[in-house]
Each structure stands twice: as C-alpha cells, then as structure tokens.
Amino acid sequence: MLCKIFRQRVLFRVWHKNFGKECSHSIRCKSNDLSSSREESSYDVIISGGGMVGTSVAASLGHEPAFRDKKILLLDESSEQKLLELPKEFNSRVCALSPGTRNFLSGFGAFDGIENRRCQSVKRMQIWDSCSESMIVFENDSMDKDLAYIAENDVILAAINDQLEKVKGQNVEVRFCTKVKGYNLPDYLSPTSGGSSWAEVLLENGEILRSKLVIGADGINSLLRSSAKIHSVNWDYKQMAVVATLHLSEDTINNVAWQRFLPDGPIALLPLSNEASCLIWTTTPDKAKSLLQLSCESFVDAVNDALWTNKWKNASANYATQVVDSVARFFGLEQPLRQLPPTVINVVESSRKRFPLGMMHATHYVKPRMVLIGDAAHRMHPLAGQGVNLGFGDASCLTKILAKAIYNGQDLGSLRHLLQFESERQRHAVPLMAGIDGIQRLYSTSFTPLVLLRSLGCQATNSIQPIKEQMIQFATN
Secondary structure (H helix, E strand, C coil): CHHHHHHHHHHHHHHHHHHHHHHHHHHHHHHHHHHHHHHHCEEEEEEECCCHHHHHHHHHHHHCHHHCCCCEEEECCCCCCCCCCCCCCCCCCEEEECHHHHHHHHCCCHHHHHHHHCCEEECEEEEEECCCCCEEEEECHHHCCCCEEEEEHHHHHHHHHHHHHCCECCCEEEECCCCEEEEECCCCCCCCCCCCCCEEEEECCCCEEEEEEEEECCCCCCHHHHHCCCCEEEEEEEEEEEEEEEEECCCCCCCEEEEEEECCEEEEEEECCCCEEEEEEEECHHHHHHHHHCCHHHHHHHHHHHHHCCCCCCHHHHHHHHHHHHHHHHCCCCCCCCCCCCCEEEECHHHCEEEEEEEEEECCCEECCEEECHHHCEECCHHHCCHHHHHHHHHHHHHHHHHHHHHCCCCCCCHHHHHHHHHHHHHHHHHHHHHHHHHHHHCCCCCHHHHHHHHHHHHHHHHCHHHHHHHHHHHHC
8 A cells, every 4th residue: 555655655746746847837828818818908007088188188198197007098989080181161160169178188198199290279259149238258357368179189189199109009998989888886895895896898899908097088978977877967959059160351460259149049250370260059959950051142141130230129128128227337347348340251061050959967977987078977058168177177187187086195096085086177167067057057048137147147247357267267168
C-alpha cells in the first residue's frame, strides 16, 4: 500500500514538472484574457447621445484633470460628420448662447472654434407687443458687453468635436452608428457592494457595456429616462416654430435681437451677420404649414407684415402704456429709445423648416449610477432661447461635481453628489421654465384685460433698470 502511494507521488511530480507549469500558465492566460475583456467593456462614465450637450460633456470631462486616468465612452447613433467647409448660406437651426455657456465652452477651448468659424454677438434685445406700444429693452451699459452669441448648431458641434478629438484615444472613446437597446440599472447602491453594482448598457449588436455612471443626453424621448422609470410632466403647446434664413435690405451693424409678440405666438429675428438674420416664428400648426407653402416673395411679405402691422393694436392698452411712460418721465426714469426692426428682402428657400413645440420636465434628474442632462431632463418653449443653455449648464455643473467626487475618493455613481447636481440644476431650471411658460400663455391672447395687464407690467419693468439687470444676470448665467 505504501509502495503504491509512493509511486503515485513520483508520477505526480514528473507530470507537474513536465506539464503542470504549462497548464498553470494556460489557466493564468485565460484568466488574464477574461480580465482584459472585462476591462475593455467597463467604463467609468458612459454618455448616451452625441448631440451638442452630450458631446460637450464628453469633451469637458475628457479635458478635466481629475478624469485623466478614467475611461469615458460617448455613444452616438449617427455617423461621424465633420464640417470641413462652411456653406455660403447660414443654416436656419441656430442657438443663442449665453455668456455662461461661452464660459463653459471656453473652459475646454470650444468657443474659440465657434468664433473662428462664424458667430454673431448680440448687444441689444428689443421685445414688444403687437397689441400695444409696450416694450422692454435689454442692453448692458454702453453696449460694451455681449448679451448672447448667435451660432449655427453645426458650427457649435464642429467646434466641440475639435476639442473632443484632442482627448480621443487618451481617456475618451467615441462610438458612432451605435444604438442603445436598453439599460440595466441598480435600484440602490449597497455600502458593502463596492463596485459590483454596475450600470449596464445593452447595445443592439448584443454587446453589454458596464459603467460606474451613465449620463443620458439622449433627447426628449430619452430611453434612459424611461428605463429608469422616471416620471415626466409633458404638454403640447399646439404650436409650431417656423425657421428660415433671411436676407436684410441693407448692410448694417446687425447686433440686435428682435422679438414681437403676436396673438398666435412670437416672431423673432436673430442676427447672423450684417446682411442676414435667422427667423423663428411661433404660430399655429395650420399657419406654419401655409407659411412653408408660400412663394419666397409672399413669405417675405408675411414676415415684414408680422413685424410692422398695427392691425392688432388695442386702444385701451395703448392709453395705459402712455400713462406709464408719463409717470416714469415725471420721476426721472429713463426709457430706452425704440428702434425700428430691419426690413427683410429675401429668404433662403431651402432654409424654411418647421418643428413642434412642447414642454417637458423630468421629476428626477438622477438615480443610482445615472443622470439626465439637456432635453432628456427638460424641454421648454424657445421664446427666450434658453433651452440649449440649460443643457450646457447641466454639462458644466456635472463636470464640476464629478471632478470634486473623484478628488474626494467617492463613487461616481453615488447619489451623495448626484443629488447635489439635481438640486442645483432644478433650482435654476424650474423657475426659468415656469416663467417662460407663464409669459407664453400671457401673450397668447388678445383679451383686453390681459393685454392691459401685460402691457402695464412690461412698460413698468422697462423703466426699472435694476429689475432688468437681475433678469439679465439670471438668464445669462
């Protein structure tokens, strides 16, 4: 019996000497391969959505020193597009970027790319009522500071992508033509779970990605929002926005944004250059359809008529605004001079488009391992041009909070700091959205008592500079 045991030990030693190391090495290699494969599909941050806001947060995080050793993935459903050459005509899809947005984009070098392509600064905003003589003017002292910057969406995205290219292959990866099928999100993070409770992103090609944090920048119909079962408040304004690129009658210093409230919605002209402006005309769906069917000449006539006509004037409201003007002058309150809007002479036929308007607000922006930004979290009426600025504000705030979390050694997907983001952004978004919604409703009527009320309020506000300064500061930060 002892001899048998001895022979078995000798045979095992011979086998181990000849084959054991190779087998052990093979097992270790397979283990390393599995580990490597898992690392390749695991990220610190995954951003779903390659629009302006999603791309900006990817570039911002990529340039943030705290993320130098992190892995960031941007998923974009569309194909890679590069703006190699600016078209001669302006695109009618534009944004009014606030000074706060400029500071954010400048933080990683993108705003220089916008200015180097084409961008028009706004020094003055004049807003007036078609039913009365009431108006309000926003401008900084001596007009030496810009109120906004008008830039085409394509230009903004191209400038952001320029900066994203500088960090691609370092801490940022971008996947184009990649569609997300679904998400698996943890209900909570256990204090003892460490990094085991990952968020999973399921792609249509069958691949499963894991991340410590998923950022949803996937738009108004956000899959991440629905997957997280986050409720949202929605309503349809039953309005359409007609946009177009317009040519003006004369070459002038075009740095004023114009907006006139009509009974069925505001019409606005945003400066693109000294010869061109962008039209954003909010109206009913039927009228929007008819405007797009007009000839270029008839469309131009309709725009000029909407800017200049007096057919909606209300005599009672006019008298009331004159009284307010007299009282303001008596107390020495200066009234800004009324300027006349430019005359439109032509429209770029291919630039005429329309899109529906609505309002949406998610009741929560965050859950464990996920956060919503941009249109995935909120959508508002474009009359104040603040929608994209809210999205860029989300990206800026989230970058700062996540960088701080890394410096403090916190889990990126923890609600400890994500709730701070939600609180800060909702404190800004909710009052702004409520105010804009209220203005839209107040000006969508020609009912005399409401016309009188809004005319008096507008004219009084226009006379009190400190109030206007506070409004400018809130809207531009």
